[in-house]
Amino acid sequence: MAKTLITSVLVLMLASLVWLVYTQGLRVFTKEQARQLVVKQTQPALPQVILLDATDSTHALRSWTMQQNKLVIVEFVYTRCNAICRSLGAEFQQLQAIIQKKNLQSRVGLLSISFDPEHDTPKVLAAYAARLKADANIWHFATVKNHNQLATLLNFFGITVIPDELGGYQHNAALLLTDSQGKLVDVADINQTQVILDTWLKKYASVGK
Amino acid sequence: MVKKIRFSWQISLILIVGLSLPPARHFLEADMRMHMLVQFPLLIIAGVWIGLLLPNYLKIKLSPYNRYGITGLLIASSVTSFWMIPLALDEVLVLPSLEIAKFISLLVAGVALAISWRAAGFLIQGFFLANVLPMMTVVGWLYLAAPLRLCNAYLSSQQESTGLALVYLSILAIIVWLMSFFVQGQKTDAVEL
Structure with missing residues:
Protein backbone atom coordinates (compact mmCIF):
# COMPACT_ATOMS: atom_id res chain seq x y z
CA MET A 1 0.00 0.00 0.00
CA THR A 30 -8.45 30.35 -22.80
CA LYS A 31 -6.35 31.36 -25.76
CA GLU A 32 -7.72 34.88 -25.47
CA GLN A 33 -6.41 35.18 -21.89
CA ALA A 34 -3.07 33.73 -22.95
CA ARG A 35 -2.79 36.28 -25.74
CA GLN A 36 -3.64 39.16 -23.39
CA LEU A 37 -0.92 38.12 -20.99
CA VAL A 38 1.72 37.79 -23.72
CA VAL A 39 0.89 41.22 -25.13
CA LYS A 40 1.12 42.87 -21.72
CA GLN A 41 4.47 41.23 -21.08
CA THR A 42 6.13 41.69 -24.47
CA GLN A 43 4.45 44.80 -25.95
CA PRO A 44 5.35 43.83 -29.52
CA ALA A 45 5.96 46.42 -32.27
CA LEU A 46 3.19 46.62 -34.84
CA PRO A 47 3.92 45.16 -38.28
CA GLN A 48 4.19 47.55 -41.23
CA VAL A 49 1.22 46.01 -43.00
CA ILE A 50 -0.15 48.29 -45.72
CA LEU A 51 -3.69 49.38 -44.98
CA LEU A 52 -6.23 50.96 -47.28
CA ASP A 53 -8.58 53.36 -45.52
CA ALA A 54 -12.11 54.51 -46.29
CA THR A 55 -10.82 57.54 -48.17
CA ASP A 56 -8.83 55.24 -50.47
CA SER A 57 -5.41 56.28 -49.17
CA THR A 58 -2.76 53.82 -48.01
CA HIS A 59 -0.86 53.70 -44.70
CA ALA A 60 1.72 51.41 -43.17
CA LEU A 61 0.19 50.36 -39.86
CA ARG A 62 3.04 51.12 -37.47
CA SER A 63 3.95 54.45 -39.07
CA TRP A 64 0.29 55.40 -39.17
CA THR A 65 -0.27 54.92 -35.44
CA MET A 66 3.01 56.71 -34.70
CA GLN A 67 2.07 59.67 -36.92
CA GLN A 68 -1.21 60.07 -35.10
CA ASN A 69 0.84 60.44 -31.93
CA LYS A 70 -1.90 59.21 -29.63
CA LEU A 71 -3.30 56.04 -28.18
CA VAL A 72 -5.19 54.13 -30.87
CA ILE A 73 -7.74 51.52 -29.93
CA VAL A 74 -7.99 48.90 -32.66
CA GLU A 75 -10.82 46.48 -33.33
CA PHE A 76 -11.32 43.88 -36.06
CA VAL A 77 -14.63 43.65 -37.90
CA TYR A 78 -16.26 42.88 -41.21
CA THR A 79 -19.05 45.14 -42.32
CA ARG A 80 -21.57 42.41 -43.15
CA CYS A 81 -21.35 41.17 -39.59
CA ASN A 82 -24.40 41.36 -37.41
CA ALA A 83 -23.29 39.52 -34.33
CA ILE A 84 -20.23 40.35 -32.30
CA CYS A 85 -19.06 43.28 -34.45
CA ARG A 86 -22.40 44.95 -33.78
CA SER A 87 -21.60 45.02 -30.11
CA LEU A 88 -18.04 46.03 -30.96
CA GLY A 89 -19.47 48.80 -33.14
CA ALA A 90 -21.64 49.92 -30.23
CA GLU A 91 -18.61 49.86 -27.93
CA PHE A 92 -16.71 52.04 -30.35
CA GLN A 93 -19.64 54.41 -30.67
CA GLN A 94 -19.67 54.74 -26.89
CA LEU A 95 -15.92 55.35 -26.89
CA GLN A 96 -16.34 58.01 -29.57
CA ALA A 97 -19.05 59.70 -27.53
CA ILE A 98 -16.81 59.77 -24.47
CA ILE A 99 -13.86 61.08 -26.49
CA GLN A 100 -16.03 63.87 -27.91
CA LYS A 101 -17.56 64.75 -24.58
CA LYS A 102 -14.27 64.87 -22.70
CA ASN A 103 -12.38 66.46 -25.59
CA LEU A 104 -9.86 63.66 -25.83
CA GLN A 105 -9.43 63.81 -29.63
CA SER A 106 -5.73 64.56 -29.33
CA ARG A 107 -5.12 61.68 -26.93
CA VAL A 108 -7.20 58.75 -28.19
CA GLY A 109 -8.13 57.53 -31.65
CA LEU A 110 -10.14 54.57 -32.90
CA LEU A 111 -9.35 52.23 -35.77
CA SER A 112 -11.65 49.55 -37.17
CA ILE A 113 -9.84 47.10 -39.43
CA SER A 114 -11.85 44.81 -41.68
CA PHE A 115 -10.58 41.27 -42.24
CA ASP A 116 -12.85 40.91 -45.25
CA PRO A 117 -10.98 42.99 -47.89
CA GLU A 118 -12.77 41.12 -50.67
CA HIS A 119 -16.07 42.73 -49.75
CA ASP A 120 -15.03 45.72 -47.65
CA THR A 121 -13.61 48.08 -50.24
CA PRO A 122 -12.97 51.73 -49.26
CA LYS A 123 -16.43 52.58 -50.60
CA VAL A 124 -18.11 49.96 -48.43
CA LEU A 125 -16.03 51.08 -45.45
CA ALA A 126 -17.07 54.69 -45.98
CA ALA A 127 -20.73 53.68 -46.04
CA TYR A 128 -20.19 51.63 -42.89
CA ALA A 129 -18.53 54.61 -41.19
CA ALA A 130 -21.44 56.82 -42.15
CA ARG A 131 -23.89 54.26 -40.79
CA LEU A 132 -22.08 54.28 -37.44
CA LYS A 133 -21.91 58.10 -37.50
CA ALA A 134 -18.14 57.93 -37.15
CA ASP A 135 -16.29 61.21 -36.54
CA ALA A 136 -13.43 61.29 -39.07
CA ASN A 137 -11.17 63.08 -36.57
CA ILE A 138 -11.42 60.22 -34.13
CA TRP A 139 -12.42 57.04 -35.88
CA HIS A 140 -10.72 55.52 -38.94
CA PHE A 141 -11.72 52.51 -41.01
CA ALA A 142 -9.34 50.41 -43.04
CA THR A 143 -8.58 47.03 -44.50
CA VAL A 144 -5.46 45.37 -45.87
CA LYS A 145 -4.31 46.53 -49.29
CA ASN A 146 -2.66 43.25 -50.21
CA HIS A 147 -4.83 40.30 -49.29
CA ASN A 148 -1.76 38.17 -48.64
CA GLN A 149 -0.82 40.40 -45.68
CA LEU A 150 -4.06 39.62 -43.90
CA ALA A 151 -2.72 36.49 -42.23
CA THR A 152 0.29 38.40 -40.86
CA LEU A 153 -1.97 41.08 -39.45
CA LEU A 154 -4.46 38.69 -37.84
CA ASN A 155 -1.69 36.52 -36.49
CA PHE A 156 0.01 39.52 -34.92
CA PHE A 157 -3.14 40.70 -33.17
CA GLY A 158 -4.15 37.15 -32.21
CA ILE A 159 -7.43 37.29 -34.11
CA THR A 160 -8.81 33.96 -35.29
CA VAL A 161 -11.43 34.22 -38.01
CA ILE A 162 -13.49 31.17 -38.93
CA PRO A 163 -16.34 30.93 -41.45
CA ASP A 164 -19.72 30.21 -39.85
CA GLU A 165 -22.73 28.32 -41.20
CA LEU A 166 -24.41 31.46 -42.54
CA GLY A 167 -21.73 32.57 -44.99
CA GLY A 168 -20.30 35.03 -42.46
CA TYR A 169 -17.46 34.76 -40.00
CA GLN A 170 -16.92 34.29 -36.31
CA HIS A 171 -13.95 35.95 -34.69
CA ASN A 172 -12.73 36.85 -31.26
CA ALA A 173 -13.46 40.44 -30.32
CA ALA A 174 -11.16 42.55 -28.25
CA LEU A 175 -10.06 46.13 -27.77
CA LEU A 176 -6.42 46.33 -28.82
CA LEU A 177 -4.43 49.29 -27.54
CA THR A 178 -1.49 50.70 -29.49
CA ASP A 179 0.69 53.53 -28.21
CA SER A 180 2.48 56.38 -29.94
CA GLN A 181 5.65 54.26 -30.22
CA GLY A 182 3.87 51.91 -32.63
CA LYS A 183 3.56 49.10 -30.12
CA LEU A 184 0.69 46.90 -29.13
CA VAL A 185 0.59 47.45 -25.39
CA ASP A 186 -2.65 45.99 -24.06
CA VAL A 187 -5.66 43.87 -24.93
CA ALA A 188 -9.01 44.15 -23.18
CA ASP A 189 -12.26 42.27 -23.42
CA ILE A 190 -15.14 44.22 -24.83
CA ASN A 191 -17.99 45.25 -22.53
CA GLN A 192 -15.80 47.10 -20.07
CA THR A 193 -15.21 50.09 -22.32
CA GLN A 194 -15.52 52.99 -19.90
CA VAL A 195 -13.43 51.47 -17.18
CA ILE A 196 -10.71 50.43 -19.56
CA LEU A 197 -10.54 53.84 -21.25
CA ASP A 198 -10.02 55.54 -17.90
CA THR A 199 -7.38 53.00 -16.93
CA TRP A 200 -5.53 53.44 -20.19
CA LEU A 201 -5.65 57.24 -20.06
CA LYS A 202 -4.18 57.17 -16.57
CA LYS A 203 -1.53 54.61 -17.43
CA TYR A 204 -0.44 56.40 -20.60
CA ALA A 205 -1.01 59.91 -19.33
CA SER A 206 1.89 61.40 -21.31
CA VAL A 207 0.77 60.16 -24.72
CA GLY A 208 -0.67 62.88 -26.99
CA LYS A 209 -0.16 65.71 -24.54
CA MET B 1 -5.14 -17.61 -27.68
CA VAL B 2 -1.91 -16.15 -28.99
CA LYS B 3 -3.54 -15.71 -32.37
CA LYS B 4 -6.51 -13.94 -30.83
CA ILE B 5 -4.32 -11.55 -28.89
CA ARG B 6 -2.30 -10.67 -31.95
CA PHE B 7 -5.45 -9.95 -33.88
CA SER B 8 -6.78 -7.69 -31.15
CA TRP B 9 -3.50 -5.82 -30.86
CA GLN B 10 -3.75 -5.16 -34.55
CA ILE B 11 -7.22 -3.65 -34.22
CA SER B 12 -6.05 -1.35 -31.47
CA LEU B 13 -2.99 -0.41 -33.48
CA ILE B 14 -5.07 0.28 -36.58
CA LEU B 15 -7.35 2.51 -34.49
CA ILE B 16 -4.40 4.51 -33.13
CA VAL B 17 -2.63 4.83 -36.47
CA GLY B 18 -5.91 5.67 -38.18
CA LEU B 19 -6.68 8.42 -35.67
CA SER B 20 -3.21 9.91 -35.97
CA LEU B 21 -3.29 10.20 -39.77
CA PRO B 22 -3.50 13.87 -40.78
CA PRO B 23 -6.78 13.56 -42.75
CA ALA B 24 -8.50 11.84 -39.80
CA ARG B 25 -7.08 14.40 -37.38
CA HIS B 26 -8.14 17.36 -39.49
CA PHE B 27 -11.58 15.91 -39.99
CA LEU B 28 -12.17 15.16 -36.32
CA GLU B 29 -10.54 18.33 -35.01
CA ALA B 30 -12.32 20.71 -37.38
CA ASP B 31 -15.42 20.40 -35.22
CA MET B 32 -15.32 20.85 -31.46
CA ARG B 33 -17.93 18.13 -30.91
CA MET B 34 -15.98 15.60 -32.97
CA HIS B 35 -12.76 16.60 -31.24
CA MET B 36 -14.00 16.24 -27.66
CA LEU B 37 -16.77 13.71 -28.02
CA VAL B 38 -15.42 11.38 -30.73
CA GLN B 39 -11.64 11.64 -30.98
CA PHE B 40 -10.99 11.80 -27.22
CA PRO B 41 -13.18 8.78 -26.37
CA LEU B 42 -11.76 6.76 -29.29
CA LEU B 43 -8.23 7.37 -28.04
CA ILE B 44 -9.23 6.38 -24.52
CA ILE B 45 -10.92 3.25 -25.89
CA ALA B 46 -7.77 2.36 -27.84
CA GLY B 47 -5.88 2.74 -24.56
CA VAL B 48 -8.39 0.59 -22.67
CA TRP B 49 -7.95 -2.02 -25.36
CA ILE B 50 -4.20 -2.06 -24.89
CA GLY B 51 -4.68 -2.20 -21.13
CA LEU B 52 -6.93 -5.23 -21.35
CA LEU B 53 -4.39 -7.02 -23.54
CA LEU B 54 -1.46 -6.19 -21.29
CA PRO B 55 0.39 -9.44 -20.43
CA ASN B 56 -0.29 -10.72 -16.93
CA TYR B 57 3.28 -10.47 -15.68
CA LEU B 58 3.24 -6.75 -16.38
CA LYS B 59 -0.04 -6.29 -14.57
CA ILE B 60 1.37 -8.16 -11.59
CA LYS B 61 4.50 -6.04 -11.64
CA LEU B 62 2.41 -2.87 -11.69
CA SER B 63 -0.10 -3.93 -9.07
CA PRO B 64 1.90 -2.96 -5.93
CA TYR B 65 1.94 0.60 -7.27
CA ASN B 66 -1.71 0.51 -8.12
CA ARG B 67 -3.55 -1.04 -5.16
CA TYR B 68 -7.31 -0.72 -5.54
CA GLY B 69 -6.60 0.99 -8.85
CA ILE B 70 -6.03 4.25 -7.01
CA THR B 71 -3.00 5.43 -9.00
CA GLY B 72 -4.51 4.42 -12.31
CA LEU B 73 -7.78 6.22 -11.70
CA LEU B 74 -5.88 9.30 -10.54
CA ILE B 75 -3.93 9.27 -13.80
CA ALA B 76 -7.11 8.88 -15.81
CA SER B 77 -8.90 11.74 -14.06
CA SER B 78 -5.86 14.04 -14.23
CA VAL B 79 -5.50 13.49 -17.96
CA THR B 80 -9.17 13.93 -18.80
CA SER B 81 -9.48 17.06 -16.68
CA PHE B 82 -6.48 18.64 -18.41
CA TRP B 83 -7.99 18.15 -21.86
CA MET B 84 -11.11 20.03 -20.84
CA ILE B 85 -9.15 23.32 -20.57
CA PRO B 86 -10.29 25.48 -23.50
CA LEU B 87 -6.73 26.74 -24.04
CA ALA B 88 -5.46 23.18 -24.48
CA LEU B 89 -8.21 22.46 -26.98
CA ASP B 90 -7.19 25.52 -29.00
CA GLU B 91 -3.43 25.08 -28.81
CA VAL B 92 -3.44 21.43 -29.70
CA LEU B 93 -4.57 22.49 -33.19
CA VAL B 94 -1.43 24.52 -33.79
CA LEU B 95 1.25 22.89 -31.62
CA PRO B 96 2.36 19.47 -32.90
CA SER B 97 4.17 18.67 -29.63
CA LEU B 98 0.97 19.22 -27.66
CA GLU B 99 -0.93 17.08 -30.14
CA ILE B 100 1.51 14.23 -29.58
CA ALA B 101 1.17 14.71 -25.82
CA LYS B 102 -2.59 14.54 -26.20
CA PHE B 103 -2.49 11.25 -28.08
CA ILE B 104 -0.07 9.65 -25.64
CA SER B 105 -1.77 10.94 -22.48
CA LEU B 106 -5.25 9.86 -23.57
CA LEU B 107 -3.94 6.41 -24.50
CA VAL B 108 -2.22 6.17 -21.14
CA ALA B 109 -5.43 7.23 -19.44
CA GLY B 110 -7.21 4.40 -21.24
CA VAL B 111 -4.57 1.85 -20.22
CA ALA B 112 -4.73 3.10 -16.64
CA LEU B 113 -8.52 2.82 -16.60
CA ALA B 114 -8.43 -0.71 -17.98
CA ILE B 115 -6.02 -2.09 -15.40
CA SER B 116 -7.54 -0.16 -12.49
CA TRP B 117 -11.31 -0.27 -12.89
CA ARG B 118 -12.07 -3.76 -11.58
CA ALA B 119 -9.48 -3.52 -8.84
CA ALA B 120 -11.04 -0.31 -7.61
CA GLY B 121 -14.34 -1.72 -6.46
CA PHE B 122 -17.51 0.26 -5.97
CA LEU B 123 -16.24 2.73 -3.41
CA ILE B 124 -13.14 3.91 -5.27
CA GLN B 125 -14.93 3.77 -8.60
CA GLY B 126 -17.52 5.99 -7.00
CA PHE B 127 -14.86 8.38 -5.76
CA PHE B 128 -13.33 8.55 -9.24
CA LEU B 129 -16.68 9.13 -10.94
CA ALA B 130 -17.71 11.64 -8.29
CA ASN B 131 -14.66 13.64 -9.38
CA VAL B 132 -14.73 13.25 -13.13
CA LEU B 133 -18.45 13.40 -13.89
CA PRO B 134 -19.37 16.58 -11.97
CA MET B 135 -16.30 18.19 -13.54
CA MET B 136 -17.67 17.21 -16.97
CA THR B 137 -21.04 18.68 -16.01
CA VAL B 138 -19.49 21.94 -14.86
CA VAL B 139 -17.23 22.30 -17.90
CA GLY B 140 -20.19 21.46 -20.14
CA TRP B 141 -22.29 24.06 -18.40
CA LEU B 142 -19.49 26.62 -18.77
CA TYR B 143 -19.24 25.94 -22.50
CA LEU B 144 -23.00 26.21 -22.74
CA ALA B 145 -23.43 29.37 -20.70
CA ALA B 146 -20.30 31.35 -21.61
CA PRO B 147 -21.30 34.63 -23.26
CA LEU B 148 -18.14 34.58 -25.39
CA ARG B 149 -16.40 31.84 -27.27
CA LEU B 150 -13.85 30.06 -25.08
CA CYS B 151 -12.01 28.48 -27.99
CA ASN B 152 -10.95 30.85 -30.73
CA ALA B 153 -10.85 28.03 -33.26
CA TYR B 154 -14.42 26.84 -32.79
CA LEU B 155 -17.81 28.31 -33.60
CA SER B 156 -20.04 29.32 -30.71
CA SER B 157 -22.76 26.95 -31.92
CA GLN B 158 -20.29 24.06 -31.64
CA GLN B 159 -19.25 25.23 -28.21
CA GLU B 160 -22.87 25.25 -27.07
CA SER B 161 -23.70 21.82 -28.42
CA THR B 162 -20.46 20.37 -27.03
CA GLY B 163 -21.38 21.83 -23.66
CA LEU B 164 -24.87 20.43 -23.82
CA ALA B 165 -23.56 17.01 -24.83
CA LEU B 166 -21.05 17.02 -21.95
CA VAL B 167 -23.82 17.82 -19.49
CA TYR B 168 -26.08 15.07 -20.87
CA LEU B 169 -23.28 12.52 -21.11
CA SER B 170 -22.11 13.06 -17.57
CA ILE B 171 -25.65 12.71 -16.20
CA LEU B 172 -26.22 9.63 -18.34
CA ALA B 173 -22.96 8.11 -17.11
CA ILE B 174 -23.97 8.64 -13.48
CA ILE B 175 -27.31 6.93 -14.12
CA VAL B 176 -25.72 4.00 -15.98
CA TRP B 177 -23.15 3.49 -13.26
CA LEU B 178 -25.74 3.57 -10.48
CA MET B 179 -27.93 1.16 -12.42
CA SER B 180 -25.08 -1.24 -13.00
CA PHE B 181 -24.56 -1.27 -9.27
CA PHE B 182 -28.16 -2.19 -8.61
CA VAL B 183 -28.16 -4.84 -11.34
CA GLN B 184 -24.99 -6.49 -10.14
CA GLY B 185 -25.88 -6.07 -6.51
CA GLN B 186 -23.15 -6.47 -3.95
CA LYS B 187 -20.93 -8.55 -6.24
CA THR B 188 -18.90 -5.57 -7.39
CA ASP B 189 -18.16 -4.66 -3.83
CA ALA B 190 -15.64 -7.45 -3.54
CA VAL B 191 -12.23 -6.06 -4.38
CA GLU B 192 -10.48 -8.01 -7.06
CA LEU B 193 -6.83 -7.84 -7.76
Missing part, protein backbone atom coordinates in the same frame (compact mmCIF):
# COMPACT_ATOMS: atom_id res chain seq x y z
CA ALA A 2 2.92 2.34 0.69
CA LYS A 3 4.11 2.06 -2.89
CA THR A 4 0.62 2.92 -4.12
CA LEU A 5 0.43 5.87 -1.79
CA ILE A 6 3.76 7.27 -2.95
CA THR A 7 2.96 6.76 -6.62
CA SER A 8 -0.47 8.36 -6.18
CA VAL A 9 0.99 11.38 -4.47
CA LEU A 10 3.58 11.68 -7.23
CA VAL A 11 0.86 11.50 -9.88
CA LEU A 12 -1.15 14.18 -8.09
CA MET A 13 1.86 16.43 -7.72
CA LEU A 14 2.79 16.03 -11.37
CA ALA A 15 -0.79 16.73 -12.46
CA SER A 16 -0.98 19.86 -10.29
CA LEU A 17 2.37 21.04 -11.61
CA VAL A 18 1.23 20.60 -15.22
CA TRP A 19 -2.00 22.48 -14.43
CA LEU A 20 -0.18 25.32 -12.68
CA VAL A 21 2.47 25.75 -15.35
CA TYR A 22 0.09 25.41 -18.27
CA THR A 23 -2.47 27.87 -16.89
CA GLN A 24 0.34 30.18 -15.67
CA GLY A 25 -0.73 29.87 -12.06
CA LEU A 26 -4.44 29.33 -12.79
CA ARG A 27 -4.63 32.68 -14.57
CA VAL A 28 -5.00 31.54 -18.16
CA PHE A 29 -7.68 29.12 -19.29
